[in-house]
Amino acid sequence: MHELSITQSIVDVCCERAGDRRVLSVRVLIGALTAVLPDAMLFCFDVAAEGTAAEGARLDIEHRAGAVHCRDCGADTELADYLLLCPCGSADVRVVAGNELTIVSMEVG
Template sequence: MAITCSIVDAVCEHAAGRRVYGVTVEVGALCAVVPEAMEFCFEIATEGTVAAGAHLDIEVIRGSASCRSCGNRFEVAVPIVLCPCGSADVEVTAGRELRIRSMEVSRECVPPADAATLELP
């Protein structure tokens, strides 16, 4: 919930009073973030904000790594990373991302009366 609340806080701050219709986030497969849980938390965390009712798109970035011993590049599905050659001397190259990729917002700010009640059309 804390990660999702941080995302919602950043989105609302960047929206600067404008209505948020959608948010796209990139989540690495190795981040230990469950997309379904993030979607559930997003709906709760956006209640009472300019992002209430916004759609959340989650793009999962597959984990990958390269082996410093043999040079092999390979996909990683779990946080404990071993090269197929058996070496643990690897560098994770993708899968730990967690970033807001984009957001769709209105052009105008929410009127003050609506901002207080958030009864938006």
């Protein structure tokens, strides 16, 4: 379960940035192509935050769909799954969205 180590890193960064203030909430953006399970991250957040300035904080997760640009036909396509193919059948695509894993914001108090 790599979500625990990812979540621990998020908690560490937020606590470092918060200084001596409490972290009340954290908002992250998770792309569909990252192979990070949002439910697992939610489960891990309370464990990772225990005993830190983020204990009791809320984790809000924003989802981003995967999308590719086809180098053959020029189409931009949102992906329904992990299969990196254009509807034209080409596999010559460039991922343009869905590989994000970013802390968007945090609220401190």
